[in-house]
Amino acid sequence: MESAIKKNLVLFLVGKVTSVLGSSIYAFAIGLYILAETGSSLNFALTLVLSMLPRILLAPVAGTLSDRLERKKIIIFSNFASAFWLGVILVSFLFFTQEIWILYVATTGLSIISTFYSIAVTSSIYNMVGPDHLQRAMSLNQAAISLSAILGPVLGGVFFGLIQIHLFMALNILTYLIAAFASILIEYNLFSKKTQGKKTSRVSEDLREGVAYIKGQPFLLHLVILSVWLNFWFAVFPVAMPYLVLTVKKMSSIQLGFIEGAFSVGMMIMAIILSARKEIRRKERSITGGMVLLSATLMMIGLPALPGFMSLPNAAVFGFLIGMVLILSASIMFINTPVSVLLQKNTPDEYRGRVMALLETGSSAMTPAGFILFGFLLEKLPVWLLLGVCGLSLFAVVFYLYREKVFLTLLREEDQPKAASI
Numbered sequence: 001m002e003s004a005i006k007k008n009l010v011l012f013l014v015g016k017v018t019s020v021l022g023s024s025i026y027a028f029a030i031g032l033y034i035l036a037e038t039g040s041s042l043n044f045a046l047t048l049v050l051s052m053l054p055r056i057l058l059a060p061v062a063g064t065l066s067d068r069l070e071r072k073k074i075i076i077f078s079n080f081a082s083a084f085w086l087g088v089i090l091v092s093f094l095f096f097t098q099e100i101w102i103l104y105v106a107t108t109g110l111s112i113i114s115t116f117y118s119i120a121v122t123s124s125i126y127n128m129v130g131p132d133h134l135q136r137a138m139s140l141n142q143a144a145i146s147l148s149a150i151l152g153p154v155l156g157g158v159f160f161g162l163i164q165i166h167l168f169m170a171l172n173i174l175t176y177l178i179a180a181f182a183s184i185l186i187e188y189n190l191f192s193k194k195t196q197g198k199k200t201s202r203v204s205e206d207l208r209e210g211v212a213y214i215k216g217q218p219f220l221l222h223l224v225i226l227s228v229w230l231n232f233w234f235a236v237f238p239v240a241m242p243y244l245v246l247t248v249k250k251m252s253s254i255q256l257g258f259i260e261g262a263f264s265v266g267m268m269i270m271a272i273i274l275s276a277r278k279e280i281r282r283k284e285r286s287i288t289g290g291m292v293l294l295s296a297t298l299m300m301i302g303l304p305a306l307p308g309f310m311s312l313p314n315a316a317v318f319g320f321l322i323g324m325v326l327i328l329s330a331s332i333m334f335i336n337t338p339v340s341v342l343l344q345k346n347t348p349d350e351y352r353g354r355v356m357a358l359l360e361t362g363s364s365a366m367t368p369a370g371f372i373l374f375g376f377l378l379e380k381l382p383v384w385l386l387l388g389v390c391g392l393s394l395f396a397v398v399f400y401l402y403r404e405k406v407f408l409t410l411l412r413e414e415d416q417p418k419a420a421s422i
Helices: 002-038 041-068 071-095 101-129 131-160 165-185 203-215 218-234 236-248 253-276 283-301 314-346 349-378 383-404 406-420
Strands: none
Touching (some): 002 101, 002 131, 002 165, 041 071, 041 101, 041 349, 071 101, 071 165, 101 131, 101 349, 131 253, 203 218, 218 283, 218 314, 218 349, 236 283, 236 314, 236 383, 283 314, 283 406, 314 349, 349 383
16 A cells, blocks of 8 residues: 555656646746737736636536546546647647737636646545645645746746747647656545445536535634635735835845745745655644744735835845745745645545635635735835734734634644544
């Protein structure tokens, strides 16, 4: 069994790294190409919307299908479908038209397919590795995502000046095919406990059943609400940081790149550390401690914008912000890792796809809502005040959890069996 788990982990990591890194390089290159061809940031923003919108709208359907169908087939089909779709776009781009709209069509199609792929993968991790290796698998998954976020823009920027855009498409097709063949070799049902219960005849009925299941499970419901709420308030960071660095402190775009890159570096380092250690046992301390640290760090990021700190040299501010961002990424891992493990362990296999999908829908919808709200508020409030309000709001969530006690009581019950065996 151990050898099968290790084989699954290796193949999963190979497929994930190649697929996500290829997509990251391609997405960055496409963004540069659109900016170079049109000179419009609005056109670039449209690609971001088209990449996010299908995930928000289709995640519940993807989760329902993930529970109804064999997930391995969905994963393999999605990888081959992405390669085929991008192949069609490549042929069209080379022989028919090179207008920008075809890249929008490509982005939309890939985002739709990716939604079904990502939900099926997330729902399958428990079955691939079992409960004892769950934290390692989730951490390696995050490490692969963080690595692609670091290397994607770097490699995309380097290659953009050397090769033509259609070669980026060909490269991404190759990475999808590698991921597909890796998926074929993975045993996705090694720990499957899916029961053959009654299946409804309609996807909409299955979806309603999934929503009803979450509502009937207080612990899962609290986990989902907590995740969605945290995503909303954390949306202030990607909006406020560029404003603080470029507009308030008049620092360079290169410095901003290093600061934002430090976030992915910190996530990757923490993911590797967590993948090498045993599962976090005191999940209550990890989640609430991470939230307090996240709250405090967000507030401290705004310090360089305070009138008393405006005279600090940019070199000192640059070092300070790098340190804060590294702490910020660590605090997120202290929250996300145990939450992800608990969601996987506490959701029956036959509902896991729908639970993960509803979580992703809520989180994905709250993030752009936060972008819009905080972007508007930045024009009305000082950046330090907005970061302070968001940080205090996150701390208020911790205060509420300890005051209301229901979630923490359930969380302690989850910790108790493992804590007793220490």
